[in-house]
Structures are given as structure tokens and as C-alpha cells.
Amino acid sequence: MEGNWNRIFFLMFFSFVCHTSLWAQQDTLFYRIQFTDKNNTPFIIQQPTSFLSQKAIARREKSGIPIKTQDLPIDPNYITQVLSYASVNYITHSKWFNQLVVVSNDTNDINAIQLLPFVANTKQFVKPIDKFPIADKKLSISSPKESIVVNPHYPYGITYAQNHLHHLDFMHDLAFNGQGIDIAVIDSGFDNAIDLEGIKHLFANGQILSTYDFVDREESVTEDHFHGSAVLSVMAGFIEGEFYGSSTLANFHLLRSEDANAEYIIEEDFWVCAAEYADSAGCDIINTSLGYSTFDDSTQNHTYADLDGNTTLIARASDIASSKGILCVTSAGNLGNSDWGYISTPADADSTLTIGAIDQYNQIAPFSSYGPSADGDIKPNLVSVGWLTQLIAPWDNAIIQGNGTSFSAPMVSGLAACLWQALPELNNMELKSLLETTASQANLPDTLRGFGYPRVFEAYSSQSGITYQSPSHLEIMSVFPNPVATSQALSLKVASNLDTEAEVLLINVLGQVTYRHTISLNTGVNMITIRGDLRNAKGVYSIILQNENEFTQERLIFQ
Numbered sequence: 001m002e003g004n005w006n007r008i009f010f011l012m013f014f015s016f017v018c019h020t021s022l023w024a025q026q027d028t029l030f031y032r033i034q035f036t037d038k039n040n041t042p043f044i045i046q047q048p049t050s051f052l053s054q055k056a057i058a059r060r061e062k063s064g065i066p067i068k069t070q071d072l073p074i075d076p077n078y079i080t081q082v083l084s085y086a087s088v089n090y091i092t093h094s095k096w097f098n099q100l101v102v103v104s105n106d107t108n109d110i111n112a113i114q115l116l117p118f119v120a121n122t123k124q125f126v127k128p129i130d131k132f133p134i135a136d137k138k139l140s141i142s143s144p145k146e147s148i149v150v151n152p153h154y155p156y157g158i159t160y161a162q163n164h165l166h167h168l169d170f171m172h173d174l175a176f177n178g179q180g181i182d183i184a185v186i187d188s189g190f191d192n193a194i195d196l197e198g199i200k201h202l203f204a205n206g207q208i209l210s211t212y213d214f215v216d217r218e219e220s221v222t223e224d225h226f227h228g229s230a231v232l233s234v235m236a237g238f239i240e241g242e243f244y245g246s247s248t249l250a251n252f253h254l255l256r257s258e259d260a261n262a263e264y265i266i267e268e269d270f271w272v273c274a275a276e277y278a279d280s281a282g283c284d285i286i287n288t289s290l291g292y293s294t295f296d297d298s299t300q301n302h303t304y305a306d307l308d309g310n311t312t313l314i315a316r317a318s319d320i321a322s323s324k325g326i327l328c329v330t331s332a333g334n335l336g337n338s339d340w341g342y343i344s345t346p347a348d349a350d351s352t353l354t355i356g357a358i359d360q361y362n363q364i365a366p367f368s369s370y371g372p373s374a375d376g377d378i379k380p381n382l383v384s385v386g387w388l389t390q391l392i393a394p395w396d397n398a399i400i401q402g403n404g405t406s407f408s409a410p411m412v413s414g415l416a417a418c419l420w421q422a423l424p425e426l427n428n429m430e431l432k433s434l435l436e437t438t439a440s441q442a443n444l445p446d447t448l449r450g451f452g453y454p455r456v457f458e459a460y461s462s463q464s465g466i467t468y469q470s471p472s473h474l475e476i477m478s479v480f481p482n483p484v485a486t487s488q489a490l491s492l493k494v495a496s497n498l499d500t501e502a503e504v505l506l507i508n509v510l511g512q513v514t515y516r517h518t519i520s521l522n523t524g525v526n527m528i529t530i531r532g533d534l535r536n537a538k539g540v541y542s543i544i545l546q547n548e549n550e551f552t553q554e555r556l557i558f559q
Contacts, residue, residue: 030091030266031110033082034099034120041075055182055282059325063427070096070320078118085109092214094272096320097313101269125265125300157242158399160551161360161542162385162411167457168246171418176460178235178247178417182209183285184278185410186271187231188258189213189224191394196229198237198392198399202252207236212277213256214270225260226394227406231289233392234407235414243392243399246414253281258290265300268292268314271346275321284420284428286326287413288318288352289406291333291344291369307348308375315349322351327420327428329413331405332356332380333369341370343380348373353416353432355409356449357386360542361555362440364448368405371447380450381432382439384408384415415456422460434459473497474550477525479543483557490556492528494545496521504528505544506556514541 043051048067060067073095083090087106093099104110114122156163163169171177190211194203202208211221221228236252237245255277257270271290278286292314294301302312309315318328330352333344347354347369357365365387371379386408388401412435420431436442438459440452461467477493484490492504499522506515519528537558544553 028103028105029110029124030101030103032099032101032123032125032269033113034097034122035074035078036118036120038069038072038075038098040077041072043072045069045072052280053282056280056324057282059282059284063325065323065325071324074098074100075118081116082113082119085113088113091266092269092273094269094317095276096272096317101266154241156244157239159244159390161553162390163244163246164551165360165362165385166411166415166454168415168418170457171415171422171460172244174422174466176418176422178250178414179421180251181247181285181417181420182251182253182281182283183235183247183287183413183417184253184255184274184281184283185228185232185235185287185289186255186257186274186278187225187228187289188260189226189256190221190228190232190254191224191226192222193229193232193254193394194222196233196392196394197397198239198243199229199233201238202232202236207249207251209251209253210281211254212274214274214277215256215259215267221254221256224256225258227258227260227289228254228256229394230391230402231287231406231410233394234389234410235287235417237392239392239397239399243390246411247417250414250417253278253283263292263295264297265292265295268312268317268345271314272317275317279321279324279326283326285413285417286318286321286328287410288328288330288346289404289409291331291347291405293333293335293340293342293344302345304342305374307343307345307373309348309350309373309377310375312345312348315346318346318349319351322349322428325428327416327431328352329409329416330354331386331409332371334367334404334406336368336370337366343369343371343373347379348377350377351429351432353382353412353435354380354450355386355405355412356380356383357403357405357408358383358449358453359387360385362453363387365403365405367403368408368448371450378445378450379447381436382412382451383449383453384411386411412454415454419456419459423463434463438462474500474502474521474545474547474552476543476545476552476554479554479556482555483559486558490530492530492543492545494521494526494528496523496526498523500547502545502547504530505542505546507542507544508537508539 045067048057051073087104087109088102091101091103213221235245235247237243238248255274257274258267322328330347332347332354357368373379386405389407391402393400435454436451439454442451445451475495477495480491502521504517505513541556542553543556
């Protein structure tokens with residue numbers, strides 16, 4: 001299969017690399033060594049199957065993208081000569097930038113390498129370190145591990161709202177679940193993924209095409225960090241009747257580029273290598289729920305001026321990936337309520353779909369990083385549910401809620417996969433534009449939500465002419481008063497186009513049902529009054545009205 005081909009090629013090409021400890025000595029330094037050319041590489045553009053998969057070649061052909069020198073692997077002889085110096089060890093590489101990242105504790109060796117005729121320049125970019133502080137920087141799971149006690153809408157269960165906001169359920173009804181679309185998930189690890197009930201079926205079904213750890217240079221990625229597992233669950237998680245991801249039938253490459261124990265600029269280099277792998281394997285989408293602005297070595301920090309889409313290594317690489325026909329989907333960042341406030345990188349990349357966070361009611365998450373990019377581009381481009389997102393806990397398979405643009409990005413990657421399956425004639429930039437122009441505030445984009453939340457069925461309908469017909473119609477027209485005190489009566493104005501029995505439920509942010517009552521509705525407009533002390537704690541609730549065929553909800557605040 002495509003993923004196996006690419007993995008075999010990668011391991012063969014770097015079989016000579018010495019596996020030494022990255023942090024063995026305190027005076028160890030990292031260097032990017034950029035080469036002058038690829039004139040003597042044994043690979044040639046006219047024979048691309050020696051360095052690109054057939055699917056990667058087909059993606060380029062579909063969009064008229066030429067294969068060029070940038071696609072050629074680095075000259076192996078250049079790498080061999082650099083690594084022949086005793087103190088020098090391989091860390092990572094980039095064919096797109098024609099550069100090798102090495103570690104060395106001998107400046108004499110580095111000075112000698114600088115004089116080699118095929119070396120354009122060397123750049124020292126990480127200061128000496130002796131240890132990494134432990135910190136989980138990329139994931140916020142704010143709620144305790146609570147089991148779900150309500151299944152209001154089969155097969156979605158508690159995930160109905162985050163799917164329905166985008167009308168993804170309409171796409172799923174038409175059998176568009178991302179089948180045939182390959183997504184690279186570049187993250188910090190996929191701990192326990194192979195054993196989790198909610199996602200282990202992906203391995204059994206052959207939907208995991210490959211795995212690779214670019215930090216530790218090994219194939220296994222399921223023992224490092226849990227963040228990627230949570231991200232994967234948002235796209236592809238499935239628990240019968242309780243949980244339904246945004247693209248349950250897509251294929252995935254699970255790639256680790258992030259060391260969650262620290263924040264160093266070397267991780268941008270690992271990401272570049274992973275993106276090149278994803279390109280060579282023929283991926284259609286790259287999901288990046290990572291972002292960089294400040295580092296443990298503060299001298300490497302990015303400034304806001306750097307976030308112009310053309311300065312940081314990772315943003316430039318993201319745009320190169322887009323130029324190969326890949327749709328890049330990137331988290332905006334979780335710094336909206338910090339002193340920094342702005343997006344991180346590669347969220348500033350010109351061609352990436354940068355995703356901010358809202359809740360299921362389209363309320364902007366206070367932590368969602370805002371734009372624009374330093375060169376004035378609209379960022380974020382879109383928003384999705386990243387505030388109280390339903391996901392599968394990587395440690396015990398419970399359905400929990402998480403906060404972060406880490407989760408809004410895979411929601412969009414998943415819905416984009418469904419749309420691309422439905423409209424395979426589109427290229428990546430046409431797909432990006434379609435999602436933006438059919439989003440909820442396409443005519444009035446701003447620096448918080450960009451073009452708004454994608455309406456994926458409307459995007460599909462605009463191209464296909466197909467419209468959705470609901471089998472019945474049930475609508476909460478109004479809830480008042482709202483906010484409401486627990487001692488007040490609550491009134492609902494409800495429309496129904498048939499006589500039906502329906503349930504009224506109140507559900508808190510943990511998914512717990514705090515009120516349930518069955519009512520009879522007549523065709524037309526109905527007035528419903530709930531009297532007495534509802535005994536709800538202060539906070540935000542969902543008030544849900546459901547019958548056998550339909551589910552509708554509104555936001556309710558108890559004060």
C-alpha cells in the first residue's frame with residue numbers, strides 16, 4: 001500500500017543514519033546545514049516513482065502541478081560526507097529546503113563542514129540544554145471523565161451538535177464519510193490509540209496507512225503522548241450510538257513531530273520532514289493541531305512580525321505542501337486570552353486553512369487566537385467546535401469534553417474530507433475557497449471567526465444542486481425567559497409539522513440529563529410551560545426536544 005511504500009523508502013534512504021542520544025551533552029548544539037544544489041542526486045524528475053508514490057504523482061497530475069527539483073531527495077553523498085565528521089550526528093532533514101539538521105559538540109567540525117563546496121551555509125539555532133521540563137502544552141481537557149447518560153440522536157449520541165452545526169449529518173446521510181481521502185495527522189503522539197475501543201477499529205480496518213515518529217526515528221507512535229489520539233478521535237472515533245467522528249471512513253497516516261515535554265524550534269524541522277513524508281505518500285489533507293510562537297529557549301521566540309506567512313520555516317513548508325495539492329488545516333492557537341493573543345505558526349501560512357474555536361452555539365472561545373496575520377491575511381479562516389468538544393479520552397475510552405483549537409482543526413479536516421469525497425474534481429485551493437465562501441459569515445469576515453463556521457452541506461449543494469429534505473420538522477422557536485432562575489417557570493414555543501410524542505430534556509455541559517419529560521405536540525405551533533423548581537445549578541445547559549426522527553436544541557442559561 002502507499003503508506004508502506006513511503007515508509008520503506010524513508011527507512012532505506014536513511015539506513016546509514018547513526019541513532020545517538022539527542023541530549024547527551026550539555027554543550028551539544030544543533031545546526032541547519034543547507035546545500036547548494038541537487039545536481040548529482042541519483043534521483044531524476046523524469047522517474048518520479050523512485051521518490052514519490054503513485055497517489056502523490058496522481059495528485060499533482062490532477063491539478064497540473066509539475067514535479068520539480070524541490071521534490072527530489074537530497075543528494076545522499078552530501079549527507080554521507082557531512083555525517084563522516086566524528087562529532088556530527090543526524091537529527092532530521094528537508095528535501096524541500098535542501099538542508100540537513102545535525103547535532104555536534106565540536107565547532108571545528110562545523111567550521112570544516114562550512115568550507116565544503118556543496119554547503120551553502122550553516123546556522124546554529126538551538127542553545128545548549130541539559131534537560132527538558134515536563135509540560136503538556138498542547139491539550140486542555142477541562143471536564144472530568146464522565147460517562148454519557150443520554151443518546152438523543154442515533155448514531156451521533158452526544159456528538160450530534162458538533163456535527164449538525166456544520167450540517168455534516170446531512171453529508172453522512174448521503175454516505176459521504178471521507179472514504180478514499182488520506183489524512184496525515186501530524187502531532188505529538190498517539191498514546192493508546194491501538195487499544196482504544198473508539199478508534200482501534202481504524203487499525204483493524206486498514207484505515208491507518210502508516211505511522212512514523214520523526215522525533216525518535218522509529219515506526220511506533222502509540223506510546224508517546226495522548227494528544228494525537230484525542231485529535232484522531234474527533235475525526236474518526238466511533239462508539240455505537242454514542243460517538244460519531246466527522247470523517248469515520250477516511251484513511252490516516254499518524255506522524256509524530258512534536259516532543260510534548262518541551263518547546264524547541266527543532267520541532268518545526270521535524271514537522272517539515274513529516275509534511276514531506278505526507279506529500280510523498282500521497283496524502284490529500286494534513287491536519288496540524290500544533291503551533292509555535294514562544295520556546296523554552298526564549299532567544300528563538302517568534303515575533304508577531306515573523307507571522308507573515310513567509311518567514312518561519314514551518315509556515316513556508318506549509319505553503320509548499322499546499323503547492324503540491326495538499327489541503328493544510330491548522331489550529332489557530334489557544335492564546336486569545338493571553339498577552340500575546342495572536343495566532344501562532346504555521347497558522348499564519350498563506351494557503352493553510354487556519355481554524356479558530358467556538359462552542360456548539362457559535363460562541364467564540366475566549367482562548368481562541370485571533371488574527372490577522374502580520375501581512376494582513378484573514379486569520380483564522382474558519383471556526384469550528386473547539387470549546388467543550390466531545391472526544392474520546394485516550395486513557396480509558398470515556399467520552400469527555402476538551403478545549404482547544406486542537407479539536408476545531410480536526411473537525412474541519414474531517415468535514416473537508418467528506419466534501420472532497422463528494423466533489424473529487426476540485427483541487428485543494430478550490431476546496432478551501434468553497435468552504436470559505438459558503439461559511440456562516442462569508443460576506444463579513446473578521447479577525448475572530450474569519451469567514452465563520454463551515455456549512456459543508458451548503459457547500460456541496462452549491463456545486464451539485466442537491467438539497468436536503470428532512471423527514472419531519474420539529475423546531476424550538478423560542479425559550480423564555482433566558483437566562484432563567486431555577487424558581488421561574490420556563491416557556492417553550494415549539495413548531496411541529498405533525499402530531500407527535502416528544503421528549504424535553506435539559507443536559508448540562510458534562511452530558512448529564514438533569515430534567516426529562518414527555519409531551520404531546522400537535523401540528524402547528526405549540527406552547528409548553530415547565531413549572532416548578534428545576535433544581536439546576538447555575539451554568540449553561542442544552543434544552544433538547546426530540547422525537548423518533550428528529551432532534552432540535554437551544555442554549556439555556558440558569559442564573
